Amino acid sequence: MPNINDVKCMLIIGSTSGLGRALALSILDLPSKPTVIVCGRRQERLDELVSSHGADGRLRAVKLDVNTDRQTLKAAIDDIIRTYPDLDAVMFSSGVQCGSDFSKPETIDLDGFLTEIHTNYTSVLMMITFFLPHLISLGESGLPTFLYTISSGLAIMPSPSVANYSAAKAAIHSLSMALNVQLKEKNVHVVEILPPLVESELHDGQGTTEKLSKVWMPLTEFTKLTMEQLITDAAQISIGMVAHLYQQHEAGRMEATNKFFEFQKAQINQ
Numbered sequence: 516m517p518n519i520n521d522v523k524c525m526l527i528i529g530s531t532s533g534l535g536r537a538l539a540l541s542i543l544d545l546p547s548k549p550t551v552i553v554c555g556r557r558q559e560r561l562d563e564l565v566s567s568h569g570a571d572g573r574l575r576a577v578k579l580d581v582n583t584d585r586q587t588l589k590a591a592i593d594d595i596i597r598t599y600p601d602l603d604a605v606m607f608s609s610g611v612q613c614g615s616d617f618s619k620p621e622t623i624d625l626d627g628f629l630t631e632i633h634t635n636y637t638s639v640l641m642m643i644t645f646f647l648p649h650l651i652s653l654g655e656s657g658l659p660t661f662l663y664t665i666s667s668g669l670a671i672m673p674s675p676s677v678a679n680y681s682a683a684k685a686a687i688h689s690l691s692m693a694l695n696v697q698l699k700e701k702n703v704h705v706v707e708i709l710p711p712l713v714e715s716e717l718h719d720g721q722g723t724t725e726k727l728s729k730v731w732m733p734l735t736e737f738t739k740l741t742m743e744q745l746i747t748d749a750a751q752i753s754i755g756m757v758a759h760l761y762q763q764h765e766a767g768r769m770e771a772t773n774k775f776f777e778f779q780k781a782q783i784n785q
């Protein structure tokens with residue numbers, strides 16, 4: 516199966532910090548010399564990335580807030596495709612996280628939860644849908660194309676303190692498996708990354724960064740382990756302690772999803 520070494524032009528949505536930023540710089544360093552487009556809301560972070568790493572013109576930047584309506588998002592994606600017609604890979608690393616305590620329902624911020632669901636799941640679903648005609652067209656012309664999603668170990672084992680976040684990540688996990696099976700024949704390859712707790716800015720808003728920093732995986736270690744697997748043909752990449760969770764609860768589910776899809780098609784065609 517094709518892998519990240521085949522990528523020629525990759526957009527990484529949510530790469531102004533954390534996992535997306537670190538992976539963007541590692542992908543930029545691949546011997547295959549792809550173009551990497553970094554993306555996020557913070558213009559000063561995008562500028563810093565381009566001025567520090569963009570000397571040879573392969574690091575580009577696009578400002579985008581994914582927390583917006585369907586029409587605005589579609590117009591932004593169409594614009595990206597027009598500007599980068601050789602775009603053959605998109606990674607979705609944009610994410611936010613809200614804490615929750617449902618034993619105190621009066622503290623639940625439903626507006627915050629809707630933003631969390633949209634940023635972490637429905638905007639990704641929409642963007643994938645908007646990118647697919649372009650990716651399928653390239654794929655059918657013989658060039659492999661790629662969608663990289665980032666779920667979490669919490670997609671497998673929910674954390675009650677971030678219940679809505681865990682549910683959105685479970686949705687990304689399920690969607691990634693279904694898309695993997697359905698898009699294979701179109702030469703669009705779907706790869707899901709399932710990180711453990713990793714050093715980033717994700718928890719800054721909840722004030723838990725200092726506590727979590729005592730137990731999280733350093734970003735450099737996460738990036739190294741992920742890049743090692745991105746050059747294989749793995750469709751699901753589970754890192755650190757998530758690899759154990761994955762073996763316990765998820766091993767074989769992708770194959771089962773494949774078989775289920777074949778069974779459904781056979782039933783329909785009977």
Ligand SMILES: NC(=O)c1ccc[n+]([C@@H]2O[C@H](COP(=O)([O-])OP(=O)(O)OC[C@H]3O[C@@H](n4cnc5c(N)ncnc54)[C@H](OP(=O)(O)O)[C@@H]3O)[C@@H](O)[C@H]2O)c1
Pocket residue numbers: 528529530531532533534535554555556557560579580581582607608609610611634665666667668709710711712713714715716717718
């Ligand atoms: N760190 C962990 O422990 C961990 C574990 C499992 C999974 N993950 C997942 O990994 C991904 C990256 O998170 P991270 O940990 O690296 O956190 P991070 O450092 O906070 O990075 C999040 C990225 O998402 C972008 N983003 C957030 N809201 C956005 C919006 N509305 N529009 C566009 N971009 C937006 C941010 O950029 P701007 O603020 O510039 O827009 C930033 O680049 C997320 O999907 C997260 O759920 C993280």
